[in-house]
Amino acid sequence: MRALLxxxxxxxxxxxxxxxxxxxxxxxxxxxxxFFLYNTFLTGNxxxxxxxxxxxxxxxxLLPIVSMRLFTAEVNGxxxxxxxxxxxxxxxxxxxxxLGAVSILLIMTLGTAINLVPLVMYGNPELSTILSGYLxxxxxxxxxxAIGQFFSALTQNQIVAALLTVVVVLGLWFVGHAxxxxxxxxxxxxxxxxxxxxxxxxxxxxxxxxxxIAFYLAVTGIALVLNAGWLxxxx
Numbered sequence: 001m002r003a004l005l006x007x008x009x010x011x012x013x014x015x016x017x018x019x020x021x022x023x024x025x026x027x028x029x030x031x032x033x034x035f036f037l038y039n040t041f042l043t044g045n046x047x048x049x050x051x052x053x054x055x056x057x058x059x060x061x062l063l064p065i066v067s068m069r070l071f072t073a074e075v076n077g078x079x080x081x082x083x084x085x086x087x088x089x090x091x092x093x094x095x096x097x098x099l100g101a102v103s104i105l106l107i108m109t110l111g112t113a114i115n116l117v118p119l120v121m122y123g124n125p126e127l128s129t130i131l132s133g134y135l136x137x138x139x140x141x142x143x144x145x146a147i148g149q150f151f152s153a154l155t156q157n158q159i160v161a162a163l164l165t166v167v168v169v170l171g172l173w174f175v176g177h178a179x180x181x182x183x184x185x186x187x188x189x190x191x192x193x194x195x196x197x198x199x200x201x202x203x204x205x206x207x208x209x210x211x212x213i214a215f216y217l218a219v220t221g222i223a224l225v226l227n228a229g230w231l232x233x234x235x
Contacts, residue, residue: 003088007096011070012103020069021104024062029111031058036115047125051115052133052204059108059141060173060196064165066104067148068158070097090231094224098149105141109134129206136203139216140196144169146223153227172196172219 015021035054119125148165155161176195179188192198199212 004092004096004099007088007093008099008103011097011100014073015066015100015104018069020065021107024065024104025108025111028058028062028108032112033115036112040118048115048119048130048133049204052137053201055112055137056140056197056200057173059137060144060169061166063105063141063144064148064162064169066101067145067165068152068162070101070149071153072156072158072161090228091224093231094149094228098146098224101145101149102142105138105145109138109141126206129204132206132208133204135208136200136212139203139213140200143196143216143219143223146220146227150223150227150230153230169196 032051032055035058036048036051039050039054116125116130144165147168148161151164151168152158152161155164172194173196175191176198179191193211193215199209199215202209202212
């Protein structure tokens, strides 16, 4: 546990020693604030539904910037070999770095809470639906970060890692639209089950389904296990 905490602190500090964390958090909060003001005050929709939808799309396009450096930075900085010689298990290295990235996700999530102030003061929002939306948002972000971290371990180039992550994550986001081109119920059900957007849409509507939670956690777990297995194989 001490080794895991040490890796977590190292990873979190490395984010704030570079402009990446500040850039991603700032762009996300500015974008979220704009969507909230537009959806609430210009369209008169006094809820977080549309804002959550916009937040999800913004999240899947920005998080690859956070995850792209998780392992490529170690390779480019010539510190990967040093980490490999330290008494860390691969899963500790993977989990420590992942928790550092998830902390950035949580900071982004907490920063959007300021949008709730005018809703509570001047409206009557359904807090249970809002909490459900935030739960889906965090689960979506966790899955995206795990996928991005795996691709960061596969390549030595940060741009390549980010592009691979964007392609896969956006593919999983839009795969549900392919249902319209399928005639078999089984294939339509499979595409619906694999869709990030469809599961996330359920959370936005206040539907906290166990299958949606299990899906995001399964994607996260599979990506992290593959990441640890890849590091173990490289040793």
